[in-house]
Amino acid sequence: MSLLDRDGVRVTVDGAVATVVLTDPARRNAxxxxxxxxxxxxxxxxxxxxxxVLLRAEGISFSAGLDRRAFGPEGIDGEASLPQLARLPDAELDAAIAGYQEAFxxxxxxxxxxxxxxxxxxxxxxxxxxxACDLRICADDAQFAMRETSLGLVPDLGGTRPLVELVGYARALEICATGRAVHAAEAERIGLANLVVPAAELAGAAADLAAALLAAPRDAVIETKALLRGALGQSHAAQRAAERAAQARRLRDLAGLGE
Incomplete structure (x- = not known):
């Protein structure tokens, strides 16, 4: 089933799997x-x-970042350029960035x-x-780079927290402050990538992972994901209490005693 196909994004749904594809390879999915x-x-x-939800991209690049036209005085047709955004009142600028962040x-x-x-x-x-995604599978030619700081900006699309959670503060700072490329092998070694495969096998590996993720009962995955996402912000005692409550819900559901 086709769900959406516009503005460089195509979305299809096949049963329990949605595939989101970036479809502007000529601009390297800027x-x-x-x-x-x-x-x-x-x-x-x-x-x-x-x-x-599988997120992938057409062409040789996943995404080369923000369309460079946004940096110029004219910007992208119908959109505010970065110089124009800078002139907005504080509340309007904050609201504009918040709107962009919703995509992530x-x-x-x-x-x-x-x-x-x-x-x-x-x-x-x-x-x-x-x-922004829970998991990342990379082709062996993948390269990650956070270039915002090199341009005098900051990463402002929700990437700072997951990057720190994945690789730690010191490494995240080094990656962002230098703007250097993190190649696929390093990405896997430091925990940024879950798996690296030859480029020709990327689509198949993503499909295999989707099938594996669907194998467990949905409610068990939802409860487990909630526990893991909240773990770092909880004390040990609070996390154990959350585990007990989640397990109680699962036991009652499996026994047919759920609400």
Missing amino acids: QTPAMWRALVETGRRLPGDVRV TWWRRNDLVSVAAVQGHAIGAGFQLAL
Whole structure:
């Protein structure tokens, strides 16, 4: 089933799996506010029986980051350029950035498991879009780089927290402050990538992972994901209490005693 096909985003649904594809390979899937709006709409329109979302991209690059036209005085047709954004009052500028961030927030909902399949370059906003997902499978030619700091900016699309959670503060700072490329082998070694495969095998590996994620009962995966996401912000005692409550719900459900 086709769910959406516009502004560089195509979404299809096959049973419990939704596939989101970035479809502007000529621009190396450079991101625009229109693309972000399409991604926000995708999250809102996903059918309730979708359990796994696969994110992939056409062409040689996953995403080369923000469309460079946004940096110029004219910007992208119909969109505010970065210089124009800078002139907005504080509240309007904050609201504009918050709107952009929405495209990166829904991927970690507890009712979904999202998987980014990354090939080639994942730069800036592309890196942050990969970080928005729960899991990342990479082709052996993948390169991640956070170039915002090198441009005098900061990563502002929700990527800072997952990056620190995955690789630790010191390494995250080094990656962001230097803007260097993190190649696939290093990404796997430091925990940024779950798996690295030959480029020709990327689509198959993502499909295999989706099938594996669907093997367990949905409610058990939802409860487990919620526990894991909340673990770092909890004391040991609070986390054990959360585990007990979740297990009680599962036991009662399996015994047919759920609400």
